[in-house]
Amino acid sequence: QKEVEQNSGPLSVPEGAIASLNCTYSDRGSQSFFWYRQYSGKSPELIMSIYSNGDKEDGRFTAQLNKASQYVSLLIRDSQPSDSATYLCAPNQAGTALIFGKGTTLSVSS
Amino acid sequence: EPEVTQTPSHQVTQMGQEVILRCVPISNHLYFYWYRQILGQKVEFLVSFYNNEISEKSEIFDDQFSVERPDGSNFTLKIRSTKLEDSAMYFCASSDHRNEQFFGPGTRLTVL
Numbered sequence: 001q002k003e004v005e006q007n008s009g010p011l012s013v014p015e016g017a018i019a020s021l022n023c024t025y026s027d028r029g030s031q032s033f034f035w036y037r038q039y040s041g042k043s044p045e046l047i048m049s050i051y052s053n054g055d056k057e058d059g060r061f062t063a064q065l066n067k068a069s070q071y072v073s074l075l076i077r078d079s080q081p082s083d084s085a086t087y088l089c090a091p092n093q094a095g096t097a098l099i100f101g102k103g104t105t106l107s108v109s110s
Numbered sequence: 111e112p113e114v115t116q117t118p119s120h121q122v123t124q125m126g127q128e129v130i131l132r133c134v135p136i137s138n139h140l141y142f143y144w145y146r147q148i149l150g151q152k153v154e155f156l157v158s159f160y161n162n163e164i165s166e167k168s169e170i171f172d173d174q175f176s177v178e179r180p181d182g183s184n185f186t187l188k189i190r191s192t193k194l195e196d197s198a199m200y201f202c203a204s205s206d207h208r209n210e211q212f213f214g215p216g217t218r219l220t221v222l
Binding site: 098 | 143
């Protein structure tokens with residue numbers, strides 16, 4: 001059984017702070033790692049993809065991957081109220097379904 | 111920017127009726143998926159489709175469900191005899207070989 005574990009939150013941060021979202025996964029065969037953002041009542045939106053160990057930066061977002069520890073994280077710098085959403089981690093093997101955890105709910109206060 | 115589209119946005123049906131949910135994936139994508147999300151719960155995988163056949167399905171995807179790609183653009187999910195517990199948001203997604211899956215806006219299915 002493939003499992004994805006995330007702290008459900010809510011994670012509350014003030015505007016301008018760094019939000020740190022963590023995810024552990026059980027499937028050692030995972031090759032791709034995706035972060036999705038889901039606003040209430042909306043569909044998941046792909047915001048980051050990471051495929052190798054280390055850091056990947058895209059604007060205010062940084063994804064970090066450690067395959068040995070089966071751990072992936074997402075940092076959001078200069079958090080904005082518009083970042084308030086549920087963030088879903090999805091480790092994946094190519095061509096297979098995404099297995100989502102319950103996600104972490106982020107609340108950014110102005 | 112290309113996107114996945116879904117119709118209808120909201121479908122209301124009576125228990126026992128058949129429904130067909132429609133999706134138009136991104137045009138150069140080869141892999142297609144259906145997921146669902148019951149209110150307040152996590153997104154769950156239903157089925158994946160590649161090269162005109164089902165490549166993977168979950169335990170949820172029983173004989174009441176079927177998928178079809180009737181032409182070069184549409185991808186459909188049929189539920190033959192809806193149950194109350196089928197009420198959920200249904201998301202279609204598509205991906206290329208890198209498996210970055212892009213989701214459509216969803217169809218909210220309400221079974222009365």
